[in-house]
Amino acid sequence: TDIVSLAAGSSSFTTLTSLLRTAGLADALQQAGPYTVFAPTDEAFAALPKSVLDRLQLPENKDVLVKILSYHVVSGQLTASQLTNGDQNTLSGAPVKIRVSSDNSQISVNDAKIIQPNVQASNGEIYPINKVLLPPGFKVSQLQGGGGQSGTGTMRRTRPLSYIGAGGNIGLSGTSDLSIGNFTAISKFGLTRNFSLRPSAVIGDNPLVLVPLTIDFSSRRESALGQSFSIAPYIGAGVAIDTRNTDIGAMVTGGVDIPLGSKFTANAAVNAAFVNDTDVGIQLGVGYNF
Numbered sequence: 001t002d003i004v005s006l007a008a009g010s011s012s013f014t015t016l017t018s019l020l021r022t023a024g025l026a027d028a029l030q031q032a033g034p035y036t037v038f039a040p041t042d043e044a045f046a047a048l049p050k051s052v053l054d055r056l057q058l059p060e061n062k063d064v065l066v067k068i069l070s071y072h073v074v075s076g077q078l079t080a081s082q083l084t085n086g087d088q089n090t091l092s093g094a095p096v097k098i099r100v101s102s103d104n105s106q107i108s109v110n111d112a113k114i115i116q117p118n119v120q121a122s123n124g125e126i127y128p129i130n131k132v133l134l135p136p137g138f139k140v141s142q143l144q145g146g147g148g149q150s151g152t153g154t155m156r157r158t159r160p161l162s163y164i165g166a167g168g169n170i171g172l173s174g175t176s177d178l179s180i181g182n183f184t185a186i187s188k189f190g191l192t193r194n195f196s197l198r199p200s201a202v203i204g205d206n207p208l209v210l211v212p213l214t215i216d217f218s219s220r221r222e223s224a225l226g227q228s229f230s231i232a233p234y235i236g237a238g239v240a241i242d243t244r245n246t247d248i249g250a251m252v253t254g255g256v257d258i259p260l261g262s263k264f265t266a267n268a269a270v271n272a273a274f275v276n277d278t279d280v281g282i283q284l285g286v287g288y289n290f
Contacts, residue, residue, distance in 0.1 A: 001121055001122055001123055001230050001259055002029070002030045002122050002123045003029045003033075003037055003094055003121040003123055003124050003126060004017065004020060004026045004029050004030050004032070005030070005121075005259040005260070006119070006121045006126060006202075006230045006259065007020075008161060008259055008289070009038060009230045009232050009257060009258065010041060010047040010160070010202045010218060010230065010232060011161075011193050011194060011216045011217070011218055011232060011233075012040075012128065012193075012218045013039055013041065013042065013128075014042055014161065014190070015042050015046075015053075016039055016040060016041075016042075016045070016075045016160075017047040017146070018070060019045075019056070019065060020069060020283040021055070021264065022057055022062070022065065023062060023065045023066045023069050024066070025060070025066065025069055025070070025278045026166055029073070029123075030123070031123065032123055033063075033075075033077070033121050033124045034073075034076060034077035034124040034125075035073055035074065035075065035076070035077070035123065035124035035125075035126070035181075036073070036074040036076060036077055036078040036124055036125045036126075036127070037072060037073050037074075037124065037126050037127070038072045038073075038074075038096070038109050038112070038113055038114075038127050038129050039072065039126050039128050039129065040112075040125065040128075040129055040130075040132045040133070041070070041129070041130065041132065042193050043089040043130070043192075044112070044129060044130050044131050045132060046133050046196060047131065047132070048132055048279070050138075050268060052140055052143065055143040055144070055165075056068070056143065058143075058144065058147070060143055060144045061073045061143050062172075063109065063123050063194060063218075064138075064142055064143060064188060066134055067092050068092075068134065068135060068138065069143050070090060070091040070092035071094060071096070071133050071134070071135040072090070072092075072133055072172050073090060073091050073092075074088055074089065074091070074096075075089075076123050076134060077092060077124045079118055079125065079127060080107065080117035080118050081100050081108055081262055083100065084098065084100060085098060085099055085100055085278050086098060088173030089264040092135050094135045094136050095237065096109050096110050096133060097109070097110055098241040099186040107134050109127070109129055110131075110133055111135060112131035112132075113129065113130050113131075113132060114129055114135060115127075115128040115130055116128050119235070121215060125225055133239065134145065134192075134199045140209055159256050161190050161257075161265070161289060162186070162188055162189045162190045162196075162289070162290055163187065163189075163264075163265050163287030163288055163289045163290065164186070164187040164188075164287055164288060164290070165171075165185075165187070165265075165267070165285050165287030165288055166183070166184065166185055166186065166285055166286070166288050167184045167186055167263075167267070167283060167284050167285020167286060168181065168182070168183060168184055168185075169183070169184045169202045169281045169282065170182060170281060170284070171183045171279075171280075171281045171286075172276065172280040172281055173279065173280065174273070174277045174278055174279025174280060174281075175206075175208055175276065175277045175279065176202070176206050176242060176273065176275065176276075176277070176279045177203065177204035177205065177206045177208050178202050178208050178210075178240075178273055178279040178280065178281040179277075179279045179280070179281060180204065182202050182203055182204040182218045183202075183203045183204070183284055184194040184200060184201065184202050184203065184284075184285055184286060185198045185200060185201045185203065186195060186198075186267055186283065186285040187199050187200065188217075188257070188265075188267075188287065190228055190246075193216075194216050194217075195213065195214065195216065196210075196213075196214050196216050196234070197211070197213055198210075198211075198212050198213075198214055198216075198234075198253070199211045200271075200283065202281065202283075206243075207243045207244070207273075208241070208242055208243070208273060208279070209240070209243060210237035210238065210239075210240050210241075210242060210251050210271055210273065211238045211239050211240075211241070212236040212251060212252070212271075213236050213237070213238050214234040214236030215236060216220070216232060216234045217232065217233045217234060217235060217236055218232070220226070229260065230259055231256045231257070232256060232257040232258075232259075233255070233256045234253075234254070234255060234256070234257070235249065235253070235254045236252070236253050236254075237251065238250075238251055238253075239251060240247060240273035240274070240275050240279075241275075242275045242276065243288045245276075247275050247276060248275070249273060249274045249275035249276075250273075250274045251272060251274065252271075252272050253269055253270065253271045253272075254269065254270055254281070255267060255268055255269025255270065256268055256269075260286065261290050263288065264286055264287065264288060264289060265286070265288060265289055266285070266286050266287075267283065267284070267286070268282070268283070268285045269282070269283040270282055270283070271283055
């Protein structure tokens with residue numbers, strides 16, 4: 001999984017992913033590279049004044065946004081053991097200062113701390129950091145526009161990942177369509193960084209609609225069959241609707257999202273509905289990101 005896809009699949013980097021796309025840098029960071037990216041978390045971006053973050057997303061400030069984001073990217077793949085005290089050149093042309101504690105327990109980039117070392121992507125390395133790095137000489141006065149919108153474009157907002165797609169259901173037990181093999185329509189609507197609405201429908205002779213609210217956890221790296229990939233787990237609960245009799249009951253769910261590039265997300269989940277019986281099924285699908 002490349003750097004951008006890995007970030008897009010994580011609930012910790014929704015702002016960074018959106019800004020990379022706004023700046024037109026997402027495609028470049030999906031190329032072979034390799035690159036090392038010091039990646040501010042959503043909390044790091046939230047610490048910036050809202051007016052600054054809003055204005056950075058205006059078209060007339062694209063050059064400034066590109067410079068700031070490029071200040072977070074180093075050419076080449078640097079593991080934690082290769083980060084040593086001193087200056088490290090970035091793609092912006094200005095260096096960042098790396099500091100390693102005497103016991104090697106903490107690495108800092110300028111005044112930001114690396115939260116987790118060695119998050120490996122297929123084309124480089126990601127280091128989540130707790131502050132946004134601002135290049136030397138950056139001043140808020142450089143930003144054009146202000147307020148709700150500017151004369152050349154409206155203000156854009158960052159938002160969590162959402163998708164809509166299709167797949168299949170493998171039935172395990174029960175009497176509804178959830179209990180047998182059927183076609184499934186799936187979706188995810190990101191409400192906040194940690195909460196999503198995930199409506200789905202198991203479609204057969206006895207269709208069942210599931211509407212859970214989920215808690216989305218931060219993504220993590222896993223390995224299988226010699227491949228490393230990112231997964232973003234979630235759990236939740238909500239209502240199940242039997243469309244044949246319009247009966248309503250409770251349901252619970254648990255699953256994972258797996259980014260497949262920047263445009264698609266694979267989903268695997270176990271759903272249990274409690275309407276007229278206890279119905280359990282395994283949901284497998286692929287969604288288109290928006």
